Amino acid sequence: MKFDVQYLSFFVIKVESKEGQTDKSYKHYQTMDGYEYLDSDIKKFLDGEFTRISKRKVEKNPNTEQSPTKIGRFIVEPGHELTSNPNFNMLVRLRTVDDKDDYKNACDDLVRIYLDTSSVRGGALIIVQAALTTHPEDPFIFVLKCDFENKIARISEKNLVREIEMAISARNMKSIQYPYMPEEGLFEEWELKIHQSSHARYFEEFLKFITYEQSIPEIVNEHVMEFVQTYVENKWPDASHEERHQEERELELWAASDKRTLQEKWEPDQVVEAASRIVDIKPEIEIKFKLGDTYIKGFLADYGNKIHLTKLRDGYAVVIEGDAFTFDKSYSPVELLQPESFRSVAERLLQSQNEELHEEDDQ
Structure with missing residues (x-):
């Protein structure tokens, strides 16, 4: 050229x-x-x-x-x-x-x-x-x-x-x-x-x-707010309902916050449906969040398929599926791990949760 x-x-x-x-x-x-x-x-x-x-x-x-x-x-x-x-x-x-x-x-x-x-x-x-x-x-x-x-x-x-x-x-x-x-x-x-x-x-x-044209984050934000508005209108058809007003105020504060937390309002299938519509716009849209001190980054299309969010004890857990692990140049003993089965890990976590509940009951 x-x-x-x-x-x-x-x-x-x-x-x-x-x-x-x-x-x-x-x-x-x-x-x-x-x-x-x-x-x-x-x-x-x-x-x-x-x-x-x-x-x-x-x-x-x-x-x-x-x-x-x-x-x-x-x-x-x-x-x-x-x-x-x-x-x-x-x-x-x-x-x-x-x-x-x-x-x-x-x-x-x-x-x-x-x-x-x-x-x-x-x-x-x-x-x-x-x-x-x-x-x-x-x-x-x-x-x-x-x-x-x-x-x-x-x-x-x-x-x-x-x-x-x-x-x-x-x-x-x-x-x-x-x-x-x-x-x-x-x-x-x-x-x-x-x-x-x-x-x-x-x-x-x-x-x-x-x-x-709008950026991808702007498009995603706009679509999410449309889904939120539809959710509110379907759950409380009466616009004068006090619970609807309260929900709208809470969601308004959530949308305006720089650091947002899990709202625990939608069922997983509702999230999957909303995510699929956004992914239709651009399949490579990412999802990024932090759980505790750990940063997680993936594709929104993988939510519900390879990325799963769940409650555990008084907090949360993330289950991520993939074909293989890759590590950076610095060595770690984790690289030598022979992984346990998912069932073993899940049972151990549940057992730990039950033990904590029993300790609370004894007190």
Whole structure:
């Protein structure tokens, strides 16, 4: 996969705080066409970045809520065309321009809009029109942001080191790619790909008319709450029932808690049914929890099949089924174990439980 740069504009953004006020400004350094780019130093800086951005893995439904790479889709009201979206028009203008001065003017407009984002930081903003060598008539727009790096120095014989002002690096480069290319040569004009590893989501603030698919945790949470609401409505059809109000309050507190405990409200078959519907969305959805000091991680699809939760004495136990054990590099005597039968372990645990009950009765 190789790209040919057709136009590139380079801007520097400065953000200064004075007496509680934030002063944001930008300076245009240079706009170049494809021939000028070939002989420029920035070609060495960006070499390979367009391919890296295009090949960066992304899922429409990320596995985490704070995924750095996302697919965005232009928001269009029912009955309206894609051209009614301002973000689409801005990117299409950059994508279709074929004059150096016109390209610079279009980039100027983008930078001014970008500067209005509240969390913008100083750095270099590079806007590139580039096309695959195999598809020269279908260019991409790459918006690249490199924040200024602190404490970057070059070695100097006279001063040992000399600090470099306004230093940038491609290592933590943030990017927008339009259109999104799910596979080489396939273009999705309704979608773009963004990558920003920092917590500041200013690309999302900058592109105000773009929507993003829910992450897997968000989808799971939404479905679980739907199941919970259905459970409450079926158990207490009368919305004015006091027990229903109490249950809803308890479940609301449970849903809002960062560290949740086992609620002991649903039967196992109800949990299996709810889990199966969620697994239909994505089979690889994980289940993670902690029992005592032990962390357990598996697939939600295995609940009720290979992962079993049970009560034992005044606490709980987890039974996990599998074909084989694997251990890490450090040795453990457990690795030499000849396992007992499940029946033997279960009987011993039950016997221990009965002995504790007898001791309590004697007291």
